[in-house]
Amino acid sequence: MYSGHVACPGCGASLAMRLALKGLGKKTMLVLPACCWSIIDGPFPYSSTKIPLLHTAFETGGSAASGVRAALDVLGKKDITVMTWAGDGGTMDIGLQALSGAAERNENFIYTCYDNEAYMNTGIQRSSGTPWGAWTTTTPNKKEQPKKDIMAIIAAHKIPYAATASVAYPDDLIAKYKKARKIKGTRFIHIFAPCPPGWKSLPEESIKLARMAVQARSFPLYEVENGMKYTLNRPNPNEKPIPIKEYLQRQGRFRNLNDQSTKLIQKNVDQNWQNLLNKLDK
Amino acid sequence: MKHKRKKMSAGSAAPTSRKKVISGNHAVSYGAMLSRVQVVSAYPITPQTQIVEMLSKLCGSGQLKAKFIKVESEHSAMAACIGASIAGTRAFTATSSQGLALMHELIHWAANARLPIVMADVNRAMGPGWSIWTDQNDSLSQRDTGWLQLYCESNQEVLDTVIQSFKIAEKIYLPVMVVLDAFVLSHTSEPVDLPNIKLVDKYLPPFKPKIKLDLQDPHSFGGLTTPEHNFELKYKMQVAMAEGVRAAKKADQDFKKVFGRNYGIIEPYRCQEAEIILVTSGTITSTSRDVIDELRKKKQKIGLLKIRMFRPFPAQDVIKVLRRAKKVAVIDRNISYGVGGIFCQEIKAAFGNEKKQPSIFGFITGLGGRDVTPETIMEIVTHTKKNKYPKQPIIWIGLKK
Ligand SMILES: Cc1ncc(C[n+]2csc(CCOP(=O)(O)OP(=O)(O)O)c2C)c(N)n1
Ligand code: SF4
Numbered sequence: 085m086y087s088g089h090v091a092c093p094g095c096g097a098s099l100a101m102r103l104a105l106k107g108l109g110k111k112t113m114l115v116l117p118a119c120c121w122s123i124i125d126g127p128f129p130y131s132s133t134k135i136p137l138l139h140t141a142f143e144t145g146g147s148a149a150s151g152v153r154a155a156l157d158v159l160g161k162k163d164i165t166v167m168t169w170a171g172d173g174g175t176m177d178i179g180l181q182a183l184s185g186a187a188e189r190n191e192n193f194i195y196t197c198y199d200n201e202a203y204m205n206t207g208i209q210r211s212s213g214t215p216w217g218a219w220t221t222t223t224p225n226k227k228e229q230p231k232k233d234i235m236a237i238i239a240a241h242k243i244p245y246a247a248t249a250s251v252a253y254p255d256d257l258i259a260k261y262k263k264a265r266k267i268k269g270t271r272f273i274h275i276f277a278p279c280p281p282g283w284k285s286l287p288e289e290s291i292k293l294a295r296m297a298v299q300a301r302s303f304p305l306y307e308v309e310n311g312m313k314y315t316l317n318r319p320n321p322n323e324k325p326i327p328i329k330e331y332l333q334r335q336g337r338f339r340n341l342n343d344q345s346t347k348l349i350q351k352n353v354d355q356n357w358q359n360l361l362n363k364l365d366k
Numbered sequence: 367m368k369h370k371r372k373k374m375s376a377g378s379a380a381p382t383s384r385k386k387v388i389s390g391n392h393a394v395s396y397g398a399m400l401s402r403v404q405v406v407s408a409y410p411i412t413p414q415t416q417i418v419e420m421l422s423k424l425c426g427s428g429q430l431k432a433k434f435i436k437v438e439s440e441h442s443a444m445a446a447c448i449g450a451s452i453a454g455t456r457a458f459t460a461t462s463s464q465g466l467a468l469m470h471e472l473i474h475w476a477a478n479a480r481l482p483i484v485m486a487d488v489n490r491a492m493g494p495g496w497s498i499w500t501d502q503n504d505s506l507s508q509r510d511t512g513w514l515q516l517y518c519e520s521n522q523e524v525l526d527t528v529i530q531s532f533k534i535a536e537k538i539y540l541p542v543m544v545v546l547d548a549f550v551l552s553h554t555s556e557p558v559d560l561p562n563i564k565l566v567d568k569y570l571p572p573f574k575p576k577i578k579l580d581l582q583d584p585h586s587f588g589g590l591t592t593p594e595h596n597f598e599l600k601y602k603m604q605v606a607m608a609e610g611v612r613a614a615k616k617a618d619q620d621f622k623k624v625f626g627r628n629y630g631i632i633e634p635y636r637c638q639e640a641e642i643i644l645v646t647s648g649t650i651t652s653t654s655r656d657v658i659d660e661l662r663k664k665k666q667k668i669g670l671l672k673i674r675m676f677r678p679f680p681a682q683d684v685i686k687v688l689r690r691a692k693k694v695a696v697i698d699r700n701i702s703y704g705v706g707g708i709f710c711q712e713i714k715a716a717f718g719n720e721k722k723q724p725s726i727f728g729f730i731t732g733l734g735g736r737d738v739t740p741e742t743i744m745e746i747v748t749h750t751k752k753n754k755y756p757k758q759p760i761i762w763i764g765l766k767k
């Protein structure tokens with residue numbers, strides 16, 4: 085990536101791209117449905133990525149990449165990695181159909197969902213990736229539905245590789261892309277990517293928040309192979325988690341929560357964590 | 367016939383073509399195969415499904431060395447064609463009606479991205495009520511997207527137009543839609559000349575795009591374009607569209623040199639000294655030809671103008687033919703609600719500031735697949751003869767009282 089991209093200070097999404105491309109190397113082509121990254125990359129005639137990049141319509145992350153992949157295969161360029169880079173809205177809402185189609189066909193590409201938990205490009209509206217209790221411009225009090233479990237949906241497609249990653253753990257993130265690069269078929273990586281303007285958090289705290297989400301067991305880092313084999317990377321189950329409250333109170337988007345709501349969120353985090361532990365390969 | 371065959375096998379060269387009785391849908395599939403499309407991405411919808419099935423079969427048997435992406439929707443079909451085209455391959459899809467409408471966002475995208483994709487659309491009425499029968503509202507509602515549109519009259523023309531379309535598209539970097547009527551062409555079998563693929567290769571060399579996704583020469587495609595630059599992109603599209611008229615004429619003439627037949631972008635039929643000229647598109651043309659022949663036998667001064675190319679609209683060519691007539695009867699199997707027939711609008715607009723204008727009658731018939739018979743056409747002729755000027759903007763023919 086070149087410097088000079090136009091992301092906000094403390095943007096998790098731009099850091100995520102830099103790390104992902106480190107793992108993938110230069111033999112990579114990007115497919116970019118509408119999201120904050122459509123802006124971050126820079127206006128015509130600029131681009132901040134050093135590799136070929138196809139901007140595409142909001143809901144076409146799975147389908148446009150299928151076309152690029154097919155073309156490269158026909159042209160005998162099977163060694164080039166094709167990566168779709170989409171937001172949580174482009175993945176979990178409007179693009180879910182095309183993603184599911186591509187995953188079901190086991191198209192040979194990597195699909196990244198960088199998750200800032202709302203539609204940020206259009207100014208902070210809820211997505212199905214927005215967590216319960218969060219303020220957005222379309223959930224003026226708080227969101228009343230839990231975050232969609234996209235990893236479970238993806239796992240149900242039995243694709244060869246799926247993983248969660250976080251900008252707070254760059255080594256883990258890069259290693260996952262290096263691993264994914266060598267696998268054939270559909271690979272899915274879900275990256276937790278804080279967004280200071282959308283979360284009403286401090287730009288200098290983005291990494292800290294991302295780390296806290298892992299330490300609170302709210303966004304654990306794990307891998308799923310063939311939809312079956314679950315491996316936990318972080319946090320260590322033997323370590324005491326930090327209370328979710330500490331994570332929530334550093335973000336203005338959760339300011340409407342009372343103690344009861346916070347307890348509910350904690351209960352939910354604990355349940356999801358237990359579910360994950362139950363799935364782990366023993 | 368016998369003599370001809372002998373002549374062909376006498377030399378060492380392979381036969382230049384073979385005849386096969388095929389449906390319009392299969393004419394599309396064979397046209398795509400002969401064009402050596404490299405990526406096909408399509409989704410089934412009646413009455414187009416046979417196109418997809420045949421292409422699938424041709425890919426499966428290895429007769430067509432293309433990658434077929436079996437997407438989960440038409441929207442994805444077009445998105446995949448866009449990806450495949452930008453990555454440097456010849457891409458093809460086919461759809462109809464609801465499927466075409468679902469693609470709409472990406473139909474704009476393909477054109478604005480200046481991608482030479484070719485798509486066949488089998489004209490089918492838009493629902494509800496569900497209809498699988500022909501009318502042109504599906505394709506015509508895409509008229510402002512920057513796609514060229516070519517309307518076909520016969521299965522042979524369908525096959526030939528698919529091949530020509532790639533030639534045109536790759537010349538001017540705009541996508542082309544090949545349009546055929548549901549059932550009347552799509553499911554009706556006719557003898558079709560399948561040209562030898564070596565001849566097609568001669569006519570249509572491999573696709574070599576000017577720019578594409580390329581590791582050696584990385585670009586970003588389609589990013590944010592501020593008002594500082596965007597206007598010029600739109601202007602250049604119009605320039606390319608205008609060039610499309612010339613490109614299509616040239617592709618058609620070159621086609622004749624190689625294959626011995628062509629169609630023109632419009633075709634005047636028996637228009638010598640015609641006082642009345644019917645204007646048609648699609649299969650209504652064939653029905654009208656018979657009616658014209660009958661009337662000419664009776665020494666009536668009547669002719670026909672078939673419009674094959676609707677976008678870009680070849681206004682100058684059309685005016686040149688029609689300005690000699692006293693009356694023009696435009697037959698539209700489509701409607702722009704609140705205005706009238708769409709071909710009629712275009713023709714009226716084409717005459718715009720011309721001093722001498724024929725009186726232009728706008729007929730609408732055959733919507734939702736209602737049969738358009740020689741009697742329907744006769745009714746149109748009779749009405750036009752009887753009235754000096756059209757009394758209303760839309761004259762409905764074949765409507766139940
Ligand atoms: C069909 C369509 N609908 C709506 C939009 C407007 N739009 C562009 S990006 C976006 C939100 C993107 O959200 P997400 O995928 O989470 O990415 P983020 O902006 O948060 O990075 C929306 C609603 C669009 N481009 N296309
Ligand atoms: S709004 Fe959020 S995701 Fe978008 S560029 Fe700014 S920090 Fe990054």
Ligand SMILES: [Mg+2]
Binds near residue numbers: 198200201202211
């Ligand atoms: Mg988002």
